[in-house]
Amino acid sequence: MATSIFKEYFKGYEILGELGRGNARVLKARHMVSGEDRAIKHFAFNTDPVTLRRFQRESEIMKSIQHHHIVKIMEVHLDAELPYIVMQLIEGGDLRGLLRTHGTLDITTIIRLAFHMTEALHAIHEQAVVHRDVKPENIMYRRQADGSIHFLLTDFGIARLREQSENITVTGASMLTYDYASPEQFNQSRQVSAPTDYYSLGIVLYECLTGAVPFEYEQDDLLLHINRVIGSPIPSPHLPANRQLPPSLWQLLQGLLTKNPYDRITDPQKVRHLLRMAAFEDNQGMKTLPAQATRTHTIIYQPTPIPVKSGRQKDITFTALLLLGISGAVFFSWTFGKPADARPATSTIPQESSPSPSPVHTAALQTHTPELPPAPTHRSSNRSPGIQLPNGVFYDDFSDTASSAWDLGRDENSEFSLQDGKYVMTGMEDNISYSSSAPFNVNIQKDFTVSASTTHIGEGGNPFGINFCGNETRDAYYVFYITANGFYSIGRMVGGEWEPLVDWSPSTHIRPETAMNVLSVEKHDNSLRFLINDQLEDVVTFTGGYGNAFGMRVDGAQTIYFDQFIVKGNP
Structure with a gap:
């Protein structure tokens, strides 16, 4: 018919x-x-x-x-x-x-x-x-x-x-x-x-x-x-x-x-x-691993506990580390915009309640502790300051293996590599956080956007996400974190001290486990909008950044595949 x-x-x-x-x-x-x-x-x-x-x-x-x-x-x-x-x-x-x-x-x-x-x-x-x-x-x-x-x-x-x-x-x-x-x-x-x-x-x-x-x-x-x-x-x-x-x-x-x-x-x-x-x-x-090594710099700090996603409330014992100091390393430098005075940012979207963390106490960090955001490690390489944004947009699909803007190599506790059009960051220790950042020719006082596609490999629970408005010399930056088991957090590091802006909260927008998740941060006027898979998750007041470094972060023993890293902004 x-x-x-x-x-x-x-x-x-x-x-x-x-x-x-x-x-x-x-x-x-x-x-x-x-x-x-x-x-x-x-x-x-x-x-x-x-x-x-x-x-x-x-x-x-x-x-x-x-x-x-x-x-x-x-x-x-x-x-x-x-x-x-x-x-x-x-x-x-x-x-x-x-x-x-x-x-x-x-x-x-x-x-x-x-x-x-x-x-x-x-x-x-x-x-x-x-x-x-x-x-x-x-x-x-x-x-x-x-x-x-x-x-x-x-x-x-x-x-x-x-x-x-x-x-x-x-x-x-x-x-x-x-x-x-x-x-x-x-x-x-x-x-x-x-x-x-x-x-x-x-x-x-x-x-x-x-x-x-x-x-x-x-x-x-x-x-x-x-x-x-x-x-x-x-x-x-x-x-x-x-x-x-x-x-x-x-x-x-x-x-x-x-x-x-x-x-x-x-x-x-x-x-x-x-x-x-x-x-x-x-x-x-x-997996095949690159042979060359790069330098690391480790900072230990008191972390914020991540709730365990469960159908019933659990008592969770968290471990923490004392601030031990900073081991020597040579950081790359560039010109940063002068940051505004840091004031506590406020969330403008009501949060779901999440399991209350136990009181933080001083203890040795145990291995395989997924509840714990590890201490940060910055990897640095010799780069020219201020990556340019043609027509106001920087786009990296990680297909150019000859002139990558990102750290590549391995050391005793991490591996950074380009594989099949993905930027792969692998952490091997649960008490270390790994980041790869670069300065961009962006005026953070104006509106900007940063986004990246992420795919998680390994056991869920450790955070990963994107850094923005960072200054490695001052050890100051913002982070938008998610975990593969469905939580997100927003915070900033200031002088070695971690300050949560939005504590760990459940999200229905996070795709599970090894599915791809797209994270985006949009600055508009005095607000920061945080999106997961193009769905608005949270909004906080922006009180000023620390620099023009943007990048990616992986905490603990896990592997994250990053793709389509985008920065939009103006000088």
Whole structure:
């Protein structure tokens, strides 16, 4: 049937073409008022009305869920003559297309996919929604400006609609569902719950690793397939040549693919932990390190404790260090603007309450203490003062390995390198903070912006972020920090003393663990605006900076990949 015939059924939309067919037909449409392109999924005229009413309730719940890893449902019209829903249009494609093109995905992309889908499943399960049909066709993706892939889950409840309709037979795309179905979907179909979705996610990850599902459904042999899914162990994955499976990723797969749903890994926190470990293991196995060394300068200070993100309040014992002094080093110098007198900055956005820290006491710093922001280490190199900003903008995508403005090299406790278009800062000690800064020809009394993309590798809890308005000679600078487990803080170092402006607070804008986060600081008049992933997080009063140094900071034993470092301003 021609697409034009369907226009009368979708009031307010111009139909632009067909995107695909499966359990339903998907059309590309343009909203005639907003001009926004959207996707319309419509079902058969003869779809069972009882089934549609059940799906209507679930769709309305999904319409209320706003999550950056879930394809947004905008309108639900299942009581129309031609039942349909209107969804956010994702132009990139689906995971099936990626696998069809590449066969398998690299470990980094698989870990990213697992993180994104875990967040999506967590969001829907909190609303008592079970997807029931997690598979590559129902995972959309789009490429970000930096080339990374953003995954989104779609088609909620379509499996229930298909299962309960008397008019749809199990053919075509439905067969793929058998490949991803959990044991309980075959022998306890009325008790399907959240563990089912995690099992299907495990099958998807297994296929991304190996290029094949562990148990492939063969047409007309459903009984054999069911017996294998219920009773046969998961085959050990065979990966492409020159690719190694991180132990923690294999542990996660085994936990997700456990036959008994009550024994299956379904705790998002545990999934995230294993993915963090897998990312760390993968990074350690692939990393090559530069040989040359650079100088470091260590300053010990009393740190501010970071709260542990948890579902319940905990007593946390924090450790601190005495101010021991400054070891000798040669700092680079440049001309700084005269700073205004420092006064306490005030937050203008109310903060959520966070766990109260225990009283700070003097003690030796223990290793692997993620609650503790470590002491700062400044690395210096010989640079010309005041990097120029052509047309008021400095942009570094770290692709120029010949003339980098940033520190490169390694010493006994840190490594700074350029890898695959990323600036990689690795700290090896938990009691040290590492920074790489450069002076820019920016008048900090005027408006300016600094931003950077960050990707965290390693165990979460230690802070990382961007420095700004700094003067290394005076040991004075501002920092915008986040942690991979969902907290942010704003503060400044003044003469070796750390002064928090916004203490550690939870943020819903921080993408989890190894996902990319974009940090931005915007000065406008006398205010500093702090954004995470383009979402305003906080505003503080700007009482004056210390210099025109901007850069990046990593605290403790972790690796951070920086990309797209941008400074905007005027001399």
